Amino acid sequence: MTSLNHEIVNGALVLKPSRRIDSSSAxxxxxxxxxxxxxGPKKVVIDATDLDYISSAGLRVILTTAKKAKSAGGGLTIxxxxxxxxxxxxxxxxxxxxxxxxxxxxxxxxxA
Amino acid sequence: MDAAAGAEHRLALLEAELASVKAEFDDLNLLYQATIEHGEAVEDQLAEANLALQTTQKRLSEELTEAVNYIFSILPEPRKAAPRTDWLLVPSTELGGDSFGYHEIDADHMAFYLLDVCGHGVGAALLSVTAINVLRSAALPNTDFRDPGAVLSALNDAFPMERQNNMYFTIWYGVLKRSTGELRYASGGHPPSVLRKADGSVQTLSTPGIAIGMLEGMSYRAVHCMIGDGDCLHLVSDGTYEVETAPGEMLEFEAFVERLSRSESPGEVLDWVRGLNGPGPLPDDFSLLTVRF
Known part of the structure; x- marks a missing residue:
């Protein structure tokens, strides 16, 4: 089970992190x-509506997620x-x- | 006689009881001695292990100190001649990922750079000094080190994160052409440098582009501005200003730029940031390189 808020919209995985992505939550x-x-989803959208702060550790995990999506033939956007x-x-x-x-x-x- | 026989019987019983108590005492005494001996042996072993641990710890900390000394030894001396430089590097842990440098490429060109490897510790420090040494010794194939865009593109080709234990670094790299005062610069995922002109106006200098090593095949392009006498340029890392001013409230970059641009020395900026951060070490490396033209 994941604690990360997420939903699938039109086949895209929408991730909705809350508050902060820093070294303790990355x-x-x-x-x-x-x-x-x-x-299975290949496209990822980071919905940053609830995000107040992102540290360099947070950027790093956005990058690794993007690379994973890309290697599956998809992509990531924010x-x-x-x-x-x-x-x-x-x-x-x-x-x-x-x-x-x-x-x-x-x-x-x-x-798309 | 009955009374005497009774007394003798009681005496015999008491003697037997005494003998049994004595035997029990001897057993306990033996056990006690054995326990003491065992305890002493354990104590000796512990002392020995402790000594070995202390020796190892001392060696490790000596080696870490050596590493810190090495990092500080490759940082350049502050320049007394124009352009004058002053700097401060305060790692958040014993070893950090920040480093910087400046050197004369040729008689007319001078390079200034500051980089920040993601993370801390020995791994980050190793990549940091490797990259700095590559810049200092111009050790990238077919690269014109007077062209910041070419330098960043070549670094990106040379240090893909997949071959650097998943580490990458952000960088700001600028080259001053002294005869004309033209400063060409490029940055990769790095905070802007702050230029305070002699007339008091303030500019932030950066170019779009992500950190070095993140994505293969990226090309970086330099832009330029003009530098005049009395101008002052500050190179920073994100750790220099990413402090909480209140729980959950990060220091705004604009507020940092405002304070930085009217600072007289890096130490003054460190004191200000420490004051905002409150007691305890700063969350990330603090590094600041100031160049006065």
Missing amino acids: KAFEDDAAALLDK ACAKNNVKEVLAVSGFDNIFGLHDSVAQAISAL
């Missing part, structure tokens, strides 16, 4: 995301990031690589 996110991807999370994603260059979207629906269609 491993659980990574494991949960990997277990969910093993069930939706609904708040300003301070957007800032971290911009500094890390993740905004350009994975894309930022204003809604989960837009994110899913961007992966």
Whole structure:
């Protein structure tokens, strides 16, 4: 069982982490995301609506999740990031690589 | 006589009882001695193990100190001549993943760089010093070290995370052409450097691009700006400003830039960040390289 909020929307796995992904929660996110991807979905949307903070450890597990999705023939993108999370994603260059979207629906269609 | 016989009988009984108590005492005494001896033997063994542990621990800590000494030994001396430099590196644990450097590429070009390997500890420190030594000795094939975009692209080819124990690093790399004052720079997943112009205006310098080693085949491109006399450039790592100002409240980068841009020395910035962080060590490496032109 995973504690990570998730749902399948139009075949895409939508992950909705709460509050923080930092060094203390990153491993659980990574494991949960990997277990969910093993069930078959190839496209991943990170719904960052509830995310207040992401540390470099958090970026790392987004990357490993993205690589896993990509090696399965899919991809990963990010939706609904708040300003301070957007800032971290911009500094890390993740905004350009994975894309930022204003809604989960837009994110899913961007992966199609 | 009956009374005498009775007394003798009681005496005999008492003597027998005494003998049995004495035998019991002897047994207990033997057991006691054996326990003491065993205890002493265990104590000796423990002392020996403890000594061996202390020796190992001492050797390990000496080796870690050696590693720390090595890292600090490859960091350049502050420059007294223009451009003057001043820096501060405070690892959050004994060994961190931050390192930096600056050197003259040729008579007209000078490079400044700061990098941050994900994570801490010996592994991160090893990759950090390897990358710094590669930059310092210009040890990348067919790479013009005066072109920051080319340097970052070549580093990305040379250090894919899959071949570096899943480690990667963020970097800011800039090259000043002294004859013209042109600063070309590129960054990969790294916080912007902060430039305070002589007129007091402040710019943040960064380029889009992710950390070195994350994704194969990335190409990085440099941009440029002009540097004049009296300008001041600060290179930082994210650990330098990622502190909580209140539970769950991270220091805003803008607030950090504002304070950094009017600082006189790296020590002053460290004191300010420590003040915000409260007691205890900072959560990540603090590194700050200041260049005054």
